[in-house]
Amino acid sequence: MIRSMPAFQDNGRFAMDRYQRRLLQEGYSAAGFEQMLRECTGYDAISLQRELRDAIEHNKGLQLFYQPKIDGRTGRVTGVEALMRWHHPVKGMVSPTVFIPVAERFGLIGALGQWVI
Numbered sequence: 001m002i003r004s005m006p007a008f009q010d011n012g013r014f015a016m017d018r019y020q021r022r023l024l025q026e027g028y029s030a031a032g033f034e035q036m037l038r039e040c041t042g043y044d045a046i047s048l049q050r051e052l053r054d055a056i057e058h059n060k061g062l063q064l065f066y067q068p069k070i071d072g073r074t075g076r077v078t079g080v081e082a083l084m085r086w087h088h089p090v091k092g093m094v095s096p097t098v099f100i101p102v103a104e105r106f107g108l109i110g111a112l113g114q115w116v117i
Contacts (some may be wrong), residue, residue: 049106051088052099056111061087064116082116 055061062084069079086094103109 045102045105048094048099048102049108052086052102052108053106053111055086055088056108056115059115061089062112062115063087084112084116 063086065083065085066080067083068077069081070076071078084096084100086096086099088094100109100112103112
C-alpha cells in the first residue's frame with residue numbers, strides 16, 4: 001500500500017533515546033540490545049525478526065509513506081522521502097526505531113530495501 005502523506009505520527013523518539021543511551025551504557029552489546037528492546041517495546045527480538053521476515057516474504061503489513069521535502073526559503077517541494085511503516089497484525093504499528101535495528105541485526109535490511117524497490 002502506498003500513500004502520499006504519513007497517516008500517523010510515530011512516537012518513537014522516547015524509545016530511540018532510551019535505546020541509544022542503554023546501548024552506550026552496555027558497550028553496544030547484543031545483550032543490551034535485547035534487554036532494551038524488551039524494556040521499550042515488550043518485543044522479543046527473535047520473535048520480532050521472524051515476524052518481520054514473514055511480513056517481508058508475504059507482503060503483509062509493510063507500508064511506504066511519502067513525505068515532501070520543502071525548501072524553507074521558497075516553500076517549494078524539493079523532493080520526497082520514503083518512510084517505511086510496519087503494521088503488525090497483533091501488535092499494531094511497530095515503530096521503525098524498533099524494527100529497523102532488528103532488520104539490521106538479523107540481516108533483513110537488504111530484503112527491506114528490495115521490498116521498497
